Amino acid sequence: MATSFTFTISDPEGMHARPAGKVVEKAQSYKSAVSLTDGDKTVDAKRIFGVMGLGAKCGDTITVDIEGEDETAAASELEAFLKENL
Amino acid sequence: MRKIQGTGVSAGVAIGTIHVLDSGDGSVERRVVDDSAAEVQRFRAARDTAIDQLGKLRDKTAAELGEGKAELFDAHRLMLKDPDYVESVEGMITTSKVNAEYAVNGTAEQFAAMFAAMDDSYMQARAADVRDVSKRVIKILEGCDTATQDPDGQHIIAAVDLTPSETVQLDRSKVLGFVTANGSANSHTAILARTMGLPAVIGLGKDFDAEDDGKTAIVDGSAGLVLVDPDEENLKSYQDKKKSYEDHLRLLQELKGKPTQTKEGQTVRLYANIGRPSDVTSALANDAEGIGLYRSEFLYLESEDFPTEEAQFEAYKEVAQRMGDRLVVIRTLDIGADKQVGYFNLKHEDNPALGYRAIRICLTQPEIFKVQLRALLRASAFGNLAIMLPMITSVQEVRDAKKIIDEVKADLRAKNIAFNDGVNVGIMVETPASVVMAPELAKEVDFFSIGTNDLTQYTLACDRQNPNLSRFADPHSPAVLRMIKMAVDAAHEAGIWCGICGELGADLSLTETFLDFGLDELSVSPTSVLPLREAIRER
Numbered sequence: 001m002a003t004s005f006t007f008t009i010s011d012p013e014g015m016h017a018r019p020a021g022k023v024v025e026k027a028q029s030y031k032s033a034v035s036l037t038d039g040d041k042t043v044d045a046k047r048i049f050g051v052m053g054l055g056a057k058c059g060d061t062i063t064v065d066i067e068g069e070d071e072t073a074a075a076s077e078l079e080a081f082l083k084e085n086l
Numbered sequence: 087m088r089k090i091q092g093t094g095v096s097a098g099v100a101i102g103t104i105h106v107l108d109s110g111d112g113s114v115e116r117r118v119v120d121d122s123a124a125e126v127q128r129f130r131a132a133r134d135t136a137i138d139q140l141g142k143l144r145d146k147t148a149a150e151l152g153e154g155k156a157e158l159f160d161a162h163r164l165m166l167k168d169p170d171y172v173e174s175v176e177g178m179i180t181t182s183k184v185n186a187e188y189a190v191n192g193t194a195e196q197f198a199a200m201f202a203a204m205d206d207s208y209m210q211a212r213a214a215d216v217r218d219v220s221k222r223v224i225k226i227l228e229g230c231d232t233a234t235q236d237p238d239g240q241h242i243i244a245a246v247d248l249t250p251s252e253t254v255q256l257d258r259s260k261v262l263g264f265v266t267a268n269g270s271a272n273s274h275t276a277i278l279a280r281t282m283g284l285p286a287v288i289g290l291g292k293d294f295d296a297e298d299d300g301k302t303a304i305v306d307g308s309a310g311l312v313l314v315d316p317d318e319e320n321l322k323s324y325q326d327k328k329k330s331y332e333d334h335l336r337l338l339q340e341l342k343g344k345p346t347q348t349k350e351g352q353t354v355r356l357y358a359n360i361g362r363p364s365d366v367t368s369a370l371a372n373d374a375e376g377i378g379l380y381r382s383e384f385l386y387l388e389s390e391d392f393p394t395e396e397a398q399f400e401a402y403k404e405v406a407q408r409m410g411d412r413l414v415v416i417r418t419l420d421i422g423a424d425k426q427v428g429y430f431n432l433k434h435e436d437n438p439a440l441g442y443r444a445i446r447i448c449l450t451q452p453e454i455f456k457v458q459l460r461a462l463l464r465a466s467a468f469g470n471l472a473i474m475l476p477m478i479t480s481v482q483e484v485r486d487a488k489k490i491i492d493e494v495k496a497d498l499r500a501k502n503i504a505f506n507d508g509v510n511v512g513i514m515v516e517t518p519a520s521v522v523m524a525p526e527l528a529k530e531v532d533f534f535s536i537g538t539n540d541l542t543q544y545t546l547a548c549d550r551q552n553p554n555l556s557r558f559a560d561p562h563s564p565a566v567l568r569m570i571k572m573a574v575d576a577a578h579e580a581g582i583w584c585g586i587c588g589e590l591g592a593d594l595s596l597t598e599t600f601l602d603f604g605l606d607e608l609s610v611s612p613t614s615v616l617p618l619r620e621a622i623r624e625r
Contacts (some may be wrong), residue, residue, distance in 0.1 A: 003323040010400040012362045012388070013208045017215050018154075021161030047199055049171060052212055055204045058399065059389045083400055 001076040002067040007082045014057040024048045026081050031060050032068025034078070087317050090290050092265065094310030095276035098285035099261030099328035100242055100333075101321070102315070106299045107245040114191040114224060119291065122180045129175055129186035132226040137163050139222065140251070147254050155278065158250060160354040162219045171197065187227045194220030211273045218249030242303050244294035253278045265312050267293045287312050338616040341623070342373040348625045353599060356619055357413070357609035359587060363404040368612035373619075376413040378609020379474070379587035380405060382458065383420045391429050392454065398461035406469025413470050415535065415587075415609075416462055417514065419455065420444045420476040439549060440539075444477035445487060452490050459494040466506035473511045474535060479519040484530045487511075514587070515573045516540035524576030534577045535609070538588030542566050561590050567599065574603045585609055597621045 011019060027034040027045035038060050043050035045064070047051035057064055064082070066074050119125045140163045144178040148156035165171060171193060178189035198213035243256065243264035253275045256264070261284065269275060269288035279286040285307030304324045313320055346356040357378030358369035369377060385393045385401055405414050421427055422443020435441040448455035465471060475487050488511060498505050515521060516537030528534065538561060543550045545566050548559035560566075570586070577584035585607030590596060592610035597618065600608065610618055 008394055008397045008400075010363070010397050010404070012364050014206060016208050017161040017212055018157045021157060021164050024164050025160065047168050047170055048161060049168050049200075052209070053200055055206060055209050057206055059393065 002065045003071045004027050004063060004065045005075060005079050007079065007086070008015070008061045008073055009058050009086050011086045012058050013086065014060070015051060015054060017052065020048055020051045022085055023082065024051055026078060030068070030070050030074040030078075032066045032071045032074050034051050035065045037063040037065070055064065087320065088314040090292060090312045090314070092287040092290035092310050092312060093269075094287050095269075096263075096279035096282075096284055097284040097308045097331075098263070098283065099307070099324055099331055100285040100305040101324060101328060102240050102242045102262045102303065104244050104294065104298050104301050104303045105241040106294045106296060107243055107248075114187050115185070116188045117181070117185040118183050119185055120183075122183060125179050125186050127174050129179065129190065129223075132186065133166050133172070135226050136222045137166050137221065139226075140166070142565065143251055143254060151254070151278070151282065155254075158215075162191065162215065162251070165216065165219050166223070174460070187224050188229070190220050190223050200404075203583075207270065211270050212240045214247070214249065214269075214273050214275070215495070218251055221249060222251065242305055244292055244298060244303075248275050250275050250278055253282075256282075256284070258282060258284075263307065264496060265290055265294070265303070265305055267291060278457040279322050292622050308496045338620060340620050343499050344619070344623070346375070346619045346622050348601060348622055354601065354605065354622055355585070355607040356615055356622075357415075357585070357607055358612045358615055359609050360405070363401050363408075365612065366408045367501055369615075370408070370611040372615040374412075374612060374615050376415075376470075376609075377405065377409060378413075378415050378585055378607055380414060380416045381420065382416055382418060382462075386419065386421055386427050386430075389429075395457045395461045395464075398458055402462055402465035402470050402471065403468045406465050406471050409469055411470055413462060413472060415472045415474050415512065415533075417474045417476055418445070418462075419448055419458055421447060439543060445475050445483055445537070446477065448475075449483065449486050449490075455487075455490055455492055459491055460498065463494060463498055463505040463509065464489075464503060466509045467504040471506065471509060472533070473509060474514060474533075475511070476537070477516060477540070478513040478519045479523075481523060481526050481530060484513060484527060488530070514540075515584075515609045516588075517544050518569065521569045521572050523593055524573050525579060528580030528582055531582065533582050534573055535607075536573055536584070538566070538570070538586060538590035541569055541588070542590075545569055561593075562596070566590075567596075570600075570605075571603050574605055578604065583607060594618065594621045598625060 009015065024046060035042050036045050036051060036054060038054045038056045041054055043054055045051060064078060125293060140159050144156045144159035147159060174193040174196065175189045178192055179349050180183060188279055194216050197216045201213040202210055204210055240262050242262050245266050247268040248264060263285035266288045267290050276288060285305045287305055287307060287310050290312060298314065301315055303319065304316050306528050325403065344351060347353045357374050357376040358374035359379040360366060360377055361381045361384040385398055402416060421430060422432060422438060422441060432442060462471065462473060478484055491511065497505065510532035512531050512533035512535060513527060514537045515524065515534045520527060539550060542559060542561045546559055546563060548555040574584045583606040584607060587609040591608040592614040608618060
């Protein structure tokens with residue numbers, strides 16, 4: 001059973017290289033699988049080209065799905081992290 | 087003399103000899119390899135070396151330019167570790183039996199093409215990042231040093247393009263500035279040039295060849311102009327320009343941290359106007375003492391639908407947190423007139439400046455206003471925020487707006503959501519009515535901020551958008567100045583502060599007048615902060 005939440009990007013430059021890098025590093029720190037969905041595109045949050053390839057812009061609402069043994073902790077930490085950094 | 091026009095991405099003037107960087111023609115030889123497994127191993131070793139180099143570059147950048155700029159190299163390292171990237175390179179080596187250099191270059195072009203095809207200029211510029219990291223791996227594979235060639239003496243770098251890592255590695259004691267044939271204003275290279283204070287012109291569209299090496303050039307980073315082999319007249323005039331620019335810059339930097347105070351001891355608070363949370367960086371770099379005008383309408387103008395409470399909250403919170411104890415004045419929604427937003431479905435008006443806009447929309451559509459106020463009040467728990475109401479013409483409008491603010495506060499209180507109950511509420515004085523009613527209005531609010539652009543428009547009955555009226559729309563008109571004086575006097579009579587957040591605040595020819603009026607605060611664009619402090623301190 002996956003855990004999901006959504007957040008809206010408020011960084012005016014969208015998911016560009018630096019924030020994407022930070023998101024990937026954070027996602028990689030969990031054992032769970034983490035994916036990001038923007039519109040009809042879903043990518044692995046642990047791969048930077050995937051995350052940057054989303055082309056997510058300011059104002060886009062991203063759905064984050066987390067599945068795995070540490071998903072509950074990962075969800076709350078990731079949500080706070082994304083809001084803080086994007 | 088050759089004059090080449092490009093895009094200036096970093097201000098200032100550089101004069102010196104050109105050093106053409108031999109960045110090669112970018113072609114990578116394709117070779118067939120027999121032992122694919124050995125070639126994969128060769129790629130992995132080069133990739134590890136590149137990751138290691140990027141780590142060192144990260145530390146150097148963090149020490150010299152700050153942690154924020156260094157994070158770019160974290161992203162670059164992740165690119166080289168990305169399984170999609172690695173699988174693509176190793177797949178090409180194995181299936182096509184090609185050399186590692188060729189596979190890395192092919193993969194880089196594939197990923198770069200993905201970014202180049204995106205419709206957003208920031209993302210398009212990321213194609214350069216992929217090529218940058220890949221070029222590093224290729225150079226290691228080829229046994230070349232990745233550091234840029236460095237001639238003796240000071241010089242101007244000319245290149246087809248510069249990658250961010252090449253830019254960061256430029257020896258700042260020797261490099262005076264740089265010019266490139268390609269590049270975009272949104273690239274990390276351009277951002278780094280500004281941070282490093284190197285005059286730079288990009289997108290010249292022309293490659294410099296070996297023959298240009300050693301020639302004298304002038305780089306005017308403000309005008310985006312490059313002069314190769316300048317004549318005596320240009321050389322002399324640019325030497326003067328360079329000197330006065332540098333003198334002034336040095337002088338202005340010395341004013342950071344110093345009080346905005348006249349020789350007689352009169353102090354004025356010097357704030358910055360911003361449109362986006364990211365503008366805080368510039369406000370802080372220019373030593374603004376607060377934010378006197380955060381134009382919240384950008385959140386609406388840049389959205390395709392009403393921005394959510396959460397999106398607004400995050401934006402306001404970020405500004406509040408980054409400014410710490412310093413005051414941040416957030417102007418509530420100022421849509422209408424020259425700022426149209428499709429999803430508001432505003433009807434066409436013959437006189438939009440005198441029409442349905444700003445506070446008038448907020449008071450008649452409180453459901454929109456309340457979303458913004460909730461976001462703003464929630465963010466008030468994270469810093470020193472104040473609310474500013476635009477386009478006020480009557481006491482009743484202020485009372486109506488405050489009633490809505492109180493309703494939102496009551497709701498937040500009932501839900502135990504933190505906010506600053508004592509958040510200050512002020513108004514923009516930008517209509518003749520608000521000036522005339524200033525004594526009464528001052529009893530209702532905590533501060534006044536004069537919007538001189540609209541105040542000039544309404545006082546002189548001159549549409550701001552009509553170019554035929556420029557000779558009649560004089561913001562220095564005694565009528566406008568007298569209006570400002572009346573507002574300041576009324577504010578002080580009631581014991582509240584009064585500032586200016588319109589463009590007139592940065593007009594150095596009026597600084598003395600404003601000091602005489604007793605204005606408490608001037609809010610200007612971040613880059614006008616230090617020149618204004620200089621003018622005030624010299625008085």
